[in-house]
Amino acid sequence: MVGAVTVSGRVHEFAMAVRAALADLPVDEVDELTEGLEADLADRVADGDGDDFGDPVEYADELRRAAGLAERGAIATKRRPVDVGRGVRDAATAVLARIRSSKIGAEVLELFAVLGPAFWLLRGWAVYELLATIVSNSEQPLLPGADLRWIPLLAVVVCSVQWGRGRWLPWRWLKAVRVLSSVATVVAVIPLIGIGVGNITNDVWAEASSSYTVPTAQSGVLAGGTVVSNIFAYGPDGKPLKDVRLFDDSGDPIVTTTDPTQSYLDDANQNGSDTYLVPSQAASGQNGWDVYPLQQASLDANGNPVPSTSRDVVPPFAQIQPLIGASVAPTPTAAMTPKPSAHPSSSGR
Amino acid sequence: MDTTQLLKGVLDVAVLAVIQDEDGYGYDVVRRLRQAGLDDVGDASVYGTLRRLYAAGALSTYVVASDDGPHRKYYGINAQGTALLARQRETWNLFSGTMSRLVNRGSAAEARIRVIGEK
Numbered sequence: 001m002v003g004a005v006t007v008s009g010r011v012h013e014f015a016m017a018v019r020a021a022l023a024d025l026p027v028d029e030v031d032e033l034t035e036g037l038e039a040d041l042a043d044r045v046a047d048g049d050g051d052d053f054g055d056p057v058e059y060a061d062e063l064r065r066a067a068g069l070a071e072r073g074a075i076a077t078k079r080r081p082v083d084v085g086r087g088v089r090d091a092a093t094a095v096l097a098r099i100r101s102s103k104i105g106a107e108v109l110e111l112f113a114v115l116g117p118a119f120w121l122l123r124g125w126a127v128y129e130l131l132a133t134i135v136s137n138s139e140q141p142l143l144p145g146a147d148l149r150w151i152p153l154l155a156v157v158v159c160s161v162q163w164g165r166g167r168w169l170p171w172r173w174l175k176a177v178r179v180l181s182s183v184a185t186v187v188a189v190i191p192l193i194g195i196g197v198g199n200i201t202n203d204v205w206a207e208a209s210s211s212y213t214v215p216t217a218q219s220g221v222l223a224g225g226t227v228v229s230n231i232f233a234y235g236p237d238g239k240p241l242k243d244v245r246l247f248d249d250s251g252d253p254i255v256t257t258t259d260p261t262q263s264y265l266d267d268a269n270q271n272g273s274d275t276y277l278v279p280s281q282a283a284s285g286q287n288g289w290d291v292y293p294l295q296q297a298s299l300d301a302n303g304n305p306v307p308s309t310s311r312d313v314v315p316p317f318a319q320i321q322p323l324i325g326a327s328v329a330p331t332p333t334a335a336m337t338p339k340p341s342a343h344p345s346s347s348g349r
Numbered sequence: 350m351d352t353t354q355l356l357k358g359v360l361d362v363a364v365l366a367v368i369q370d371e372d373g374y375g376y377d378v379v380r381r382l383r384q385a386g387l388d389d390v391g392d393a394s395v396y397g398t399l400r401r402l403y404a405a406g407a408l409s410t411y412v413v414a415s416d417d418g419p420h421r422k423y424y425g426i427n428a429q430g431t432a433l434l435a436r437q438r439e440t441w442n443l444f445s446g447t448m449s450r451l452v453n454r455g456s457a458a459e460a461r462i463r464v465i466g467e468k
Contacts, residue, residue, distance in 0.1 A: 033400055039419040040376035040392065047380070059393045066360070066397025068404075 010051050011041045017056030018063070025069060033063055119185075120164035124157030126185040129192045131156070142196030220258040228256050229265055229277055231292040232315045236326035240315045243280070244292045253290035260287045264305045265294070277313070278305045352389050360398050362437040363387065365426065368408065369434055372425040375399065399424055407433045 015037045022030045045051050053059065061072055099105035112119075132140045132149070144150050162168040163178045221228040231254070233244040246254040257265045257279075264276040278297045279288030296313045297305040356363075367373065367381050378399065379392045402408045407430035413421045426434070 033396065036375045036419075036422050037396075039421065040374075040379075040396070043376040043380075044392065062391055062393035063397045066394040067400040068397075 007045055007051050008042065010053075011038055011045070014041060014053045014056050014059075018060045021057045021060035021072065022064065024072070025064070029069065033067060116164060117161070119182075120161045121157055122189060123164075123182055123185040124160030125153070126189050126192060127160065127181050128153045128156040129196070130184065130188055139195050139199055140192075141199050142193070221254060221256045230294045230313060231256065232317075233292060234317070234320050236323045238320045238322040238326075240293075240318070242293070242312075243282070245290050246292065255289045256294070257289045260289050264297070264299065265289075276305060278310060281307065281310075352387070353391070356387065356390060357394070359441060360390070360394060361402065362434065362441055363390075364395060364398050364402065365407065365430060365434040365437065368424055368426045369431065372423050374413075374421040374423050378424070402430065405433075406430075 015034065018037065019030055019034055022033065025033075041053060044053075057072075064071070096109075099109060129140050132152075144153055159168060160181070163174075169175055169178070221231070231244075231246065233241040233246075235241050248254055260279075264278050266276060276297060276299055277294040279294065280291035281288060282291070293313055293315065295310045297307065297311070298309040300306050363382060364378060367378050367385075370381075373381065375396050376392065379390065379395045382390045382395065399408065403410060403424065407427070408424045409427050411423050411425070413423055415421060
């Protein structure tokens with residue numbers, strides 16, 4: 001019946017207007033006052049009183065006056081926060097209902113519910129990282145090192161877990177803080193992890209760099225990463241050479257010691273023997289350290305080499321492959337003590 | 350004299366009396382008050398009064414489901430409400446008696462005193 005539709009439409013319209021006029025009151029209060037309103041208005045119409053209900057605002061005023069509530073305008077200041085909160089909550093409820101109604105949506109929501117505790121832990125960590133970054137004004141590692149910063153981290157994480165369980169919320173505003181921290185977590189978690197990981201790689205790189213010492217250009221010889229103490233040269237005939245002086249491409253003499261002023265050099269390749277390499281007494285440049293092979297000598301009680309004990313160091317090979325077309329001397333020199341070993345491979349060191 | 354002004358002061362006791370007679374929902378109470386002779390009573394005033402009396406603890410409520418119509422919230426009187434009604438009835442009787450005597454002194458209407466609820 002068209003008439004009925006119009007009437008119920010008017011009833012609904014009037015009821016909505018009355019509720020709107022009561023919007024400055026708390027939600028529950030308004031509901032209690034108006035939950036039976038439509039039904040009662042319909043009864044009024046059914047009784048033959050017509051559908052002219054008058055001014056909804058006046059009706060609302062009379063209603064709240066009789067109910068002993070504050071007059072319209074008396075609590076105007078509270079209006080906006082209530083509206084916003086209610087609007088957001090209503091919207092959220094509507095969205096949730098729609099998500100739940102689809103199967104996939106329901107599954108996803110359930111997944112989030114199960115992940116809840118994991119999220120509480122993540123939220124605690126993220127809040128700690130953010131606070132630590134702000135307080136110390138520097139980038140934070142993923143986790144505190146072995147120091148007292150574990151204590152505030154654990155405290156924040158425990159707080160987050162308790163909030164997740166709905167505990168430790170004695171004041172209403174803490175609930176807003178909880179929501180804000182969750183939002184901050186979602187926003188900041190990826191950048192925080194990125195910064196934390198970046199700091200790890202930086203640390204690793206720094207440590208690697210510090211352990212790699214670039215040898216100084218002026219002295220010391222490294223071959224394949226190992227320190228060289230003595231150099232043995234061989235001529236084209238494959239026989240060892242003595243009193244050889246070598247120079248690099250800059251014209252600097254090649255010297256195995258890092259300190260030409262010292263009187264002896266620990267032979268790194270003679271394990272545990274008490275022989276020490278000593279510079280040549282016949283040289284004038286580099287204190288004799290540039291003449292190879294270096295001889296060895298014993299030290300006296302003061303740690304100074306005794307010249308009379310100087311003798312040749314046994315070379316690694318008595319003889320190596322002569323080069324093609326080189327003339328070979330028939331006998332070895334008397335000063336050399338040949339090492340009783342097989343011919344070495346030509347690849348040498 | 351505008352009865353709506355008079356009514357505002359005594360609507361509590363009127364509503365309590367109607368409810369004590371029989372439990373009722375919002376418009377039902379309005380209907381019964383009007384049938385008793387209070388034509389000018391506004392339904393908004395009645396609903397507000399019902400809400401206030403309930404909040405004060407004088408009334409209890411329960412919902413009655415209905416198959417073809419909306420659910421109705423019924424109000425019923427409880428012990429506290431009965432005591433309140435008795436006190437207010439006494440107050441009213443004293444007050445109305447005093448007022449009647451005052452305004453009817455020497456008038457023809459002195460003999461007839463109307464009491465609310467009497468048909």
